[in-house]
Amino acid sequence: MMLPLVLYDILSELPGNNWSANPAKPRFVLSYKDLPFVTLWVEYSDIPIAMKSIGAKPNKRQDGSDVYTVPVLNDPNTGALITDSLEIASYLEKTYPEKPIFPNNSEPMIRAFDSAYESLTRPPAKSMYARCAEILSPASAKFFIEARSRYAPLPWGVTYDEDWELLEKAHNTAYEWYQKTDGKWVMGDTLSYADIVVACHLLWYKRVLKEDEWARISSWNGGKWAQVLADVEKECKLV
Numbered sequence: 001m002m003l004p005l006v007l008y009d010i011l012s013e014l015p016g017n018n019w020s021a022n023p024a025k026p027r028f029v030l031s032y033k034d035l036p037f038v039t040l041w042v043e044y045s046d047i048p049i050a051m052k053s054i055g056a057k058p059n060k061r062q063d064g065s066d067v068y069t070v071p072v073l074n075d076p077n078t079g080a081l082i083t084d085s086l087e088i089a090s091y092l093e094k095t096y097p098e099k100p101i102f103p104n105n106s107e108p109m110i111r112a113f114d115s116a117y118e119s120l121t122r123p124p125a126k127s128m129y130a131r132c133a134e135i136l137s138p139a140s141a142k143f144f145i146e147a148r149s150r151y152a153p154l155p156w157g158v159t160y161d162e163d164w165e166l167l168e169k170a171h172n173t174a175y176e177w178y179q180k181t182d183g184k185w186v187m188g189d190t191l192s193y194a195d196i197v198v199a200c201h202l203l204w205y206k207r208v209l210k211e212d213e214w215a216r217i218s219s220w221n222g223g224k225w226a227q228v229l230a231d232v233e234k235e236c237k238l239v
């Protein structure tokens with residue numbers, strides 16, 4: 001009998017906890033593949049101590065230094081303990097190939113997509129970080145602000161209008177990508193990890209931003225983004 005896999009995700013003060021884009025990606029994959037799993041919620045400020053104590057491998061910062069990150073996946077069926085959302089997706093695909101998320105050998109292409117999409121959405125992220133700090137416990141908000149300031153120096157939020165312009169531009173580019181497919185998914189008629197990456201970013205905005213801010217994103221490109229999120233959540237059986 002199959003044992004439930006264990007996904008480490010990050011606590012928040014929002015009802016239902018979930019808010020963070022990277023741990024959402026393996027959650028969507030596990031659910032899409034119909035794999036049994038449980039979620040262990042880690043306080044953001046406890047990530048280093050908690051991940052070290054379970055023996056997880058650290059991740060790498062952009063400058064090459066070590067940092068403990070969530071998501072981490074433990075698969076008691078194989079003993080695997082995997083750090084990093086993309087490596088978890090890759091592991092799950094290899095170990096549980098039914099209902100592929102990298103159909104037709106698309107893993108190399110989707111890895112490139114993941115990296116392109118991250119670069120597209122990173123520039124305006126610092127205004128989003130300010131909102132993240134608002135939904136964490138005080139200790140975690142402090143830790144989060146310190147951790148993120150390494151990449152996006154404070155003060156955050158002062159360039160808010162500029163960030164919104166950048167965010168809209170990023171979505172216009174992603175919209176052009178989606179216009180090149182003749183189905184509703186990046187790969188046409190089949191959902192892939194590429195759509196999960198986009199949907200999990202959108203979920204992050206939806207969970208962390210103010211209602212009117214999410215409404216603003218939803219209104220871009222003819223309502224494309226609320227639709228993508230709803231389509232992926234439905235296909236992954238998360239609604």
Ligand SMILES: N[C@@H](CCC(=O)N[C@@H](CS)C(=O)NCC(=O)O)C(=O)O
Pocket residue numbers: 010020021022023047059067068069070071083084085086147148
């Ligand atoms: N590339 C990693 C990034 C994971 C990541 O940055 N996780 C954040 C939370 S979303 C984290 O754990 N940060 C810990 C820190 O910055 O100290 C992945 O996709 O899993």
